[in-house]
Amino acid sequence: MKNSKILVTGCAGFIGYHLCSRLLENKNYDVYGIDNLNKYYDIELKYNRLKVLKKNKRFHFYKLDLVNKEKTLTNFNKNKYKYVIHLAAQAGVRHSISNPQSYVDSNIIGFFNILEGSKEIKVKHLIFASTSSVYGASKSFPLKEIYNTDGPLSFYAATKKSNEIMGYSYSHIFKLPITALRFFTVYGPFGRPDMALFKFADSIVKNKKIELFNKGKHYRDFTYIDDIIEGIFLLINKTSKDDVPFQVFNIGSENPHYLKKFLKIIEDNIGKKAKINFRPFQLGDVYKTHADISKLKKKTGYKPKTSLQKGIYNFIKWYRNYYSK
């Protein structure tokens, strides 16, 4: 039997890299990756992730900006992907307040081009990354997919919520099977330098001050990268059977932790205390995230396996090894 062609956009990014690695372990997939390799954070990390992926002959890479509709559609028509997993986006809550344009470009126009390409070649399943940030300032926990998401606190969240609505309409009009995944704070090896774990660890190791917002009195449903990847993997062949084949799932650990506790585990792993610069609550931030993952469990049997202690341990081990070279 011929291998299934699967496209992962944002393949040089944190989640995209791990997803491609996992897909390549399965000999039934030929994995195609698209990324524009932008400089939002240290580009070396992106090159190094790609270097690992390119060792596998079943991985094919295109440097392409999804904002370019013509090139995106040409790529889709040439490769006729069976599945598309769209992770490319301008990420980051705080960055979206000062740089909204890049979010309109990648997250709205880029997303539209993915919808167009997927429609044209009739992909079997388009899965894309949404975010827990769409829940805004919800006061009911754990957060369920049916809760109101009309009050995004950041522009980033607004663009992701827009994706869900745009996706629904394409699913309705063209009967395109689409799944939105609301990821809850993903962390792990090869992670993003703009996120708390990387920033805290890096500053502690380098004896720099960390910035702690709201005295660390936030709760986050930290989700280890392998658990996120497992959730995506389990969903590839699980489209919605509804008239409008559009579905939304939370992927979290179902286990929120206090940010101060998170910091303590990082300090214990590094063996050094953080120097802290206390900062006020940040505009755009939410106070707490806590996923209800019963919908995903019911659909796929998903079960997050990695404790916060183990996940942070794995990250610090990776960080020390990566930066010792």
Ligand SMILES: NC(=O)c1ccc[n+]([C@@H]2O[C@H](COP(=O)([O-])OP(=O)(O)OC[C@H]3O[C@@H](n4cnc5c(N)ncnc54)[C@H](O)[C@@H]3O)[C@@H](O)[C@H]2O)c1
């Ligand atoms: N990491 C998290 O905690 C988290 C939480 C919720 C949602 N998400 C979403 O998951 C997805 C992956 O996140 P990540 O943490 O891996 O981020 P990342 O920034 O590491 O990866 C995104 C990749 O997309 C690429 N990209 C951006 N715009 C592009 C464009 N116009 N054309 C082609 N490539 C483009 C970037 O170069 C980058 O390599 C994103 O959609 C993000 O919004 C992430």
